[in-house]
Amino acid sequence: MKSESIKYICPQCQNENIQALSLYYEADTRQINFTTIGAGVTVDRQGVAGLNGSTAVTSGVAQSVLAQRIAPPKITDEKYRYNSLWIRWVCAISPFVIVSFMKDIPVAILLGIILVLLMVKDMQEAKVRKARTDVIFQRDFDEWKSSWICGRCGHIFQL
Ligand SMILES: [Zn+2]
Numbered sequence: 201m202k203s204e205s206i207k208y209i210c211p212q213c214q215n216e217n218i219q220a221l222s223l224y225y226e227a228d229t230r231q232i233n234f235t236t237i238g239a240g241v242t243v244d245r246q247g248v249a250g251l252n253g254s255t256a257v258t259s260g261v262a263q264s265v266l267a268q269r270i271a272p273p274k275i276t277d278e279k280y281r282y283n284s285l286w287i288r289w290v291c292a293i294s295p296f297v298i299v300s301f302m303k304d305i306p307v308a309i310l311l312g313i314i315l316v317l318l319m320v321k322d323m324q325e326a327k328v329r330k331a332r333t334d335v336i337f338q339r340d341f342d343e344w345k346s347s348w349i350c351g352r353c354g355h356i357f358q359l
Contacts, residue, residue: 221345222345224270225270225271296311
């Protein structure tokens with residue numbers, strides 16, 4: 201019984217007031233949103249622009265410095281790059297194919313094959329990159345989900 205309670209303390213300051221990071225993040229974000237709404241009302245009444253304190257507005261979502269520190273990991277732009285690959289390649293290939301077909305058919309076919317092979321290679325590399333990114337993201341997210349935060353010193357740790 202005693203050994204179990206020892207497990208659930210902050211390793212830095214031995215405080216027992218610890219909370220799951222994901223729940224803490226949710227509560228903190230909700231509180232900030234409420235604060236922003238409050239500030240918005242003040243702006244309307246007094247006609248004064250700007251938010252006070254340490255809140256920063258990013259695309260409609262306000263996050264405190266703490267919320268940014270405890271935010272879940274984000275997927276990098278690798279996913280977007282993977283999705284936009286087809287468009288990039290179509291844009292690159294089209295002029296070559298059109299011009300080549302107008303002059304020399306065998307050269308156009310050869311060029312087409314080379315470009316398709318390059319495209320396949322690029323797609324496969326992108327798939328590998330995406331898979332690697334997903335693995336890293338999943339690992340970071342699992343780590344984030346199993347993290348705890350100390351209510352006294354703000355230390356983030358895992359049990
Ligand atoms: Zn602590």
